[in-house]
Amino acid sequence: MGLIVWTLVLCVLMYEPVTESCPSVCSCRRSASCDGTFVNCYDRGLTEVPTNIPIDTCSLWLNFNKITIIQTNAFNGLSNVQFIDLERNKITTIYDSAFASLHNLTYLYIHNNNITVLDRDIFLGLSKLETLTVENNPLHCGCISAEFVRFAKLRNLKLRLWSEPTCSTPSNLTGVLLRDLSSEDMDCDVTTATTTGTVIIF
Template identity: 30%
Template sequence: MRECVLFYFLALCSAKPFILPPKYMAMTDLILNDMEDDNDDDDEKDDDDNNSLFPFKRNTPIRPTPPPFDIFPTCPFGCQCYLRVVQCSDLGLTAIPNKIPYDTRLLDLQNNKIKEVKEKDLQGLSSLYALFLNNNKVHKVHPKAFQSMKKLRRLYFSHNQLTEIPSNLPTSLAELRIHDNKVKKVQKGAFKGMESLHVLEMSANPLENDGIEPGAFDGLTVYHVRIAEAKLTSIPKGLPSSIYELHLDHNKISAVELEDLLRYQELKRLGLGHNKIKEVENGSLSNIPNIREIHLENNKLKKVPPGLQDLKYLQVIFLHSNNIAKVEVNDFCSTTPKLKKSLYSGISLFGNPVKYWEVQPATFRCTLGRNSIHLGNFRK
């Protein structure tokens, strides 16, 4: 019996102390221990060879002071933040949230109930590249709301309640969308200094021709302009001359006059569908010699617009759902074969009272093939 007790006593004296495994240690202690281990290793090296993540000088305390930045940055309550993207959509927000990370590049606030953009809502977000405020109830924007925005390129205000273009918008904008608001007036200088603005979307606003003040677009180099579903009765004459695409569909335009397109000689695509156009004045299309695509569907034209045969780059012309009763042999193709640089890939004439069996085959001699022509039957 004495031998068993002696053996047990010797085994107990030689046992090592019990240590908790790493998974039971606090995360903070693990980080501090790693930093301490790095610091101990650095004591054996020169200061120039210090490659630790958080280097400290020799003889530092066992628990050094934390680094001068936030390892876990804040994120607005309910939002999702990841890689400088803050996503706060569909949360029922009534105001722009606080504590947005200062280095945010994309801020998504669409599908909420935000009514106003206040002066300090976006303060400090100097790195912001895109701001989405679609589908809110914004009716007021403070004149200094975008004061710190130097890199903002995309601003979406579609589906809100704005009655005018917000003042003092960032001059760095490349894309501005104010679709489906209550804008009735575009004041002079509304886009002052926006030399980089390339896309302007203002459709579905109760905007009339008189609502566009002279000089409203001075200094702009816009390539894409869309003012569809408005109350325009004619093609605006004061838009930027640099336009490549102009979409004026679903308006009340009744005619295309000689001077309407004189300013837009760089135009590549023209959308005039779903209007009340009865006539395209002879010579008006010659002002857009680089045009590639024209939409004149769903109007009240009685004949093919004159001048199409002189447009050597025109490839697509939509004339369906009009009142065209006759198509001449030279309405689309020039009598000089070498004049046409690009063949037609699409000519639509369906929905017109034209007797397609009377159209001569030579009428479409400058098309890519029979699949490029859409005639169809006319039914009342």
């Protein structure tokens, strides 16, 4: 009997996710949809990506907060993460390498923010990315966006959750579907593209 009990204890210790850390305003528990910890920071009034996120996190909800900037290495060490929801924040700036180390990230929701420029280089290292929702952002369709559209098509990325992403500026492309754009359609004035709101910083 003693051997059986110790065997069960060892199994629990081996397969219990690492949850000794958790952002103070969030809740952490074993995920029912992926192998690891589910971190729920939904609608907690956050103004930045929190620290102390468990290293075995596989699903991270940061939606409905007040985050404006995604800093470099904001998710450092979270290589197990498969899903991040950043929808309905106030994001204007995404720094280069913001998503570095997220080698297993499959779903990234950044729709319903204040993003105007999408730079493919921010997402190049996300080799398992399948869905990158960008609708309902005030997107400027300049030459930086042209490169992003090419990248998304080559990777066969899904760019929507509910509705097709469209251009907000320049005025001659307002309302045009992002997926229908070609380089000939784009306003390739980079200065204009990077001063209309969001700047992707290197």
